[in-house]
Amino acid sequence: MKIDPKRAGPAVDLVIGTAYTKLADPKDAAKALTAAATPTPAPSPSC
Numbered sequence: 297m298k299i300d301p302k303r304a305g306p307a308v309d310l311v312i313g314t315a316y317t318k319l320a321d322p323k324d325a326a327k328a329l330t331a332a333a334t335p336t337p338a339p340s341p342s343c
Contacts, residue, residue, distance in 0.1 A: 320328070
């Protein structure tokens with residue numbers, strides 16, 4: 297892993313191994329975001 301010596305703090309942008317050749321297809325990513333925005337079952341009112 298290469299770390300920029302100018303960076304400070306615990307933040308990490310993104311770390312991907314060499315086996316990855318591309319990120320998710322935009323259609324699949326949109327579908328996942330929609331699913332994450334509407335959880336099933338709906339959260340209880342006390343949350």
